[in-house]
Amino acid sequence: MRPPLLSELPHPGSEKVGWPWHVPAPIVHHTVPEGSRLPRISVVVATLNQGAYIETMLRSVLLQGYPDLELIVFDGGSTDQSVDILGRYDAWISHWRSEPDGGQSAAINKGLALATGELVSIFDSDDYFPPDCLGAVGAFYAGHRDCLIAGDVIRKWEGREDVMQVAVRDSDLRDYVKWWEIDHVAGPGVFYPRTVIERAGQIDETLHYLWDYEFTMRCLEHVPLVALGVVTAVMFHTKGSKSASSANNGFWELAQIVKRYYATFPELTRESRRQIAGLLLASGLKRIVRGHPHGFASVSESLRTAPWAALTWVFPGWPIRRLRRLTGP
DSSP states (O other): OOOOOGGGSOOOOTTOOSTTTTSOOOOOOOOOOTTOOOOOEEEEEEESSOTTTHHHHHHHHHTTOOSSEEEEEEEOOOSSTHHHHHHHTGGGOSEEEEOOOSOHHHHHHHHHHHOOOSEEEEEETTOBOOTTHHHHHHHHHHHOOSSEEEEEEEEEETTOOOEEEEOOOOBOHHHHHSTTTSOOOOSTTEEEEHHHHHHHOSOOTTOSSSHHHHHHHHHHTTSOEEEEEEEEEEEEEOTTSHHHHOTTHHHHHHHHHHGGGTTTOHHHHHHHHHHHHHHHHHHHHHHHHTTOTTHHHHHHHHHHHOHHHHHHTTSOHHHHHHHHHHHOO
16 A cells, blocks of 8 residues: 555644654655665554544554555444544554454454454554654564564653653564563564464454463564564553553463463572562552452462572571571472
């Protein structure tokens, strides 16, 4: 699809300034190896009642000026202004639909089934692309096809002024299993070759919080992740988002995901179990205090995972060491 000009998109009004409102699309001029071309990039978005943010996302995609772009949006039956906004941009969206679905993971799977791009970005409707990042990604892919491509990610929070930039480094599956050591990226900021997606399979629809992390790990079973060295996504954590309001729920899923790789990386098992046990215990106790029904389940899982490690989160170190000497290893 030909990229639209700024003048062709709906006028945003004078109250909105800067990117992606009144800044024209860049001219993509990145060079590619001789005999290569810029790949088609598919951007797959799942959304529900994100009308306050979705137009920013749409414009940040469309105003990339990228010459071969496919934008696919699945809306889960929004009751806010989302559908009206999508309708205004209908001419520039390759495919969009609004209907009840099985949740974010199921919607993403629908989008992946339709995507025809050589590269796929799985994007959130409250995040957005910085200018000209797709051109940098496409040019890099032309010379580096057998890998996931990841750029740095800028993280912002609603109601807060602080901003954090996550600097991505080259990684492999082992690095992602060592989740406690570095900031990992998955979903926004990562570009997945369609050939790798076909080998990794669909998004796991039983996961609600860390499906993108688990999916990225399955992709890393086949290829490494290579750092692009430029910012490729701005993640905006709204107060109602899953990442902001339900972070503790992800610890349970993390425990289930990482344990699948204990046999592959036995040298990491002990430390991984210790780290997860501490997280589960801390989040479980917090839930119990707040009257959350799943708090006791988190504590129980923590004690099953690594009881000594869990207990050191509660008691000072010397009673634990004393008890270990009395009871043996």
